[in-house]
Amino acid sequence: MSQETLSGWVRKLQAREISSRELTRLYLDRIERLDPQLNSFITVTAESALAQAEAADARLANGEQTPLLGVPVAQKDIFCTEGVRTSCGSRMLDPFVSPYNATVVERMNAAGAVMLGKTNMDEFAMGSSNETSFYGPVRNPWDTERVPGGSSGGSAAAVGARLVPGATGTDTGGSIRQPAAFCGITGLKPTYGRVSRYGMIAFASSLDQGGPMAVTAEDCGLMLNAMAGFDERDSTSVERPAEDFTAGLNQDLTGLRIGLPKEFFGEGLDEKVRGVIDAAVEVLKGRGAEIREVSLPNSHLSVPAYYVVAPAECSSNLARFDGVRYGHRCDNPEDLMDLYTRSRGEGFGDEVKRRIMVGTYVLSAGYYDAYYLKAQKVRRIIADDFRNAFEDVDVLLGPTTPELPFALGAKADPVSMYLSDIYTIAANLAGLPAMSLPAGEIDGLPVGLQLIGNYFDEARLLGVAHQYQQETDWHTRVPAAFA
């Protein structure tokens, strides 16, 4: 039963083959039984989920057909949920119950989705292994001694273990795609501006983008249909006509030009991972795609530029967590400075503090031009590289990550952790849509394939992924312990 996909459940619910209440119970039971091995949820909202499910059943009985009516989902704990703790994986917000819903949550509720709970994540989305969470690390369902990736590791592990058919994630430098790759699921980071950031706790505002994480490309399309759209509460949200992201799923790949950026296949790429990607390219060739080599000559600048821009924005975005109005406040502050330093000192973990300090430094008088301004110039150069590449090809393809899921605690050095996102960061800097989908297995661990599209080309990306998933079954595989 739990093998069914989100789109499968939509059809079964509409056909009244199962009720939302039964389905919700099924997944709540799995969470209760299996999540202790994974720690993928911070909060499970069983009671409100069952209430939502009953409301959905009533609407289904009335013949209503909202896109996700009755389907259980999970929200990454970065999205504000009214009346429910919204921790962002941090002690700082452990006591915080949001007074309002994020736009994404509002839209998914309106589409009829049933929220099972809030998923674990790296603290304030800063991390690539889910080890920085105040609520403890999430474990990879394929091997619980390994990390699920991050920062949306809770969502990825939960979907990978089929504790929920679909979950939201956010991606600032790879936080949807890298954990999707590590947990053997499909995840999409839309074009910057597609999905409203209102109510999504900001890490790096110019890079953050919410997106779907599920089993198949079709599932992601259905979820994105509910999540995306212009929001007047987010000035960076893009006003475009509504789009059906599942419309291109059955598009034939004949003549599709796929570019392989040579920089994504160089030094540092695990040979076995390369083998998986090569095999995937052959599959797509077999479906009629043309393969070309392209170059993104400045992609080596992505990681350094990212680690200036993202910390700079985060140092400012996280200033509001000061112990004054909400969230963690230290006991018995002596004065204002004591209130600030202890509340923040106690509330934030090491990685968050590290990035706040780096960000504060690069924005300081005398350093701004050398770091922040220069990084912004690099962003433009990187976007130009992509623009040039997309003159010759329709989609870019490469590995999502340079290596397989690593062991918990294996990357104590922050820089080696940062390099985990070496292939994903460029799409964030340029604001392009990109996704990861399962493309193979090595030593029982999943390998992710990354597709990067031109601006607003999500439907095409999902179409390519769907065609690939028609030919392969990597996405249907479930770790034995969770089958």
Added chain:
Amino acid sequence: MEWETVIGLEIHAQLNTVSKIFSGAPTAYGAEPNRQACAVDLGMPGVLPVLNQGAVEKAVMLGLAIDAEITPRSVFARKNYFYPDLPKGYQISQYELPIVARGHLDIELEDGTIKRIGVTRAHLEEDAGKSLHEGFESMTGIDLNRAGTPLIEIVSEPELRSAKEAVAYMKKLHSLVRYLDICDGNMQEGSFRCDANVSIRPKGQTEFGTRAELKNLNSFRFVERAINHEIERQIDVIEGGGSVVQETRLYDPDRDETRSMRTKEEANDYRYFPDPDLLPVVVDTAFVNQMREKLPELPDAKRARFVEQYGLSDYDAGVLTAAREMGDFYEAVAAGCGAPKLAANWVMGEFSAAMNRSEVELADAPVNAEGLAGLLARIQDETISGKIAKEVFEAMWNGEGDADAVIEAKGLKQITDTGAIDAIIDEVMANNPQQLEQYRGGKDKLFGFFVGQVMKATQGKANPAQVNERLKAKLDG
């Protein structure tokens, strides 16, 4: 040594938009603490700012009124610092690219000459909340109602040379923002606030001295006093062999002194950077033209027109056009009574005095333009004298009805009947034989005595010109 003062002003004017600059919460003053602050104003996790177009319109209008450049693409930036009444830990402001740049304002000096003061820039930003220090017993209360109220910060060039010039500039700007209806100008409520950068240098020197920034100058009087105090302090420091340090000083009106808040070393590094949550503000020519059409007649133009149209002195015209409402009031009175000069004298004289006495604003005055015009019309048609008119006005101010009703009720109609006046004069002459004899014996000064007696007998109602004429004839006859 002779010293020259150099002053630049930074004026913060709250824009009178209905809602806040980045949220839909209302901006009205005086609500219960934290009742006018929505999730955005409170800096809740996940919230985002959305620019209020009304604030942009008002900023552009100000820019046009001071003949400034309107920046086609201005940028909001974050000014980062921690303070309990600053909910996000940063203020959204404009830094490198303000919406208004390089304008000017003409001020009138005491000797009547006009001096042009450059306006470096004017930028949009959000106001912070307020810290409440009373009634919280060793704690501080935070009221975020004001957080997110739109402000325009107007920065002058350091071209003001005395406290008086600074006040003249501030008054001129105060008048202008109210003309434009972009700010209510209420200084008590903090809608119009001023910081002053003050330095001194030996007369003739071109480079600037080290400046001190004076904060909390929330009335015209405080600005003048604080600046003068600061000039003296700086002269004392330098002449005493010391040097002025760059610092921020707070003016304490109760003690009439400034004291150091923080020195340059303690100053924040605000780590400005463009706010990634907001797009650049694009203002095109069509929008600027639309705002230009919305501009009302501005004070200088109105003043010139009053001189031309009503034959007023430049000084009177200046007084009457200082506030837009006063100019409108004057024009209504002048039109209503048909006597512009009389109207000017009354509006600036009795009427303004009564407002001051009663401490009311024009809008709340118990006598409106129509009422005052009705009174002045009775002077014009000689129903009453100017002197009686003052008594009538007093009664009108006290709510006893319009001019005609008061004149009627009190029987104040002027006596213009020559026969009646003659009879009273005869009576006065008969009752004062001694004075009559002295007058006729050459003591001319006594003429005033007889006028007084006649006016007294008529309770001031006799037409003064007629009294003079008839009395002269009878006394000399």
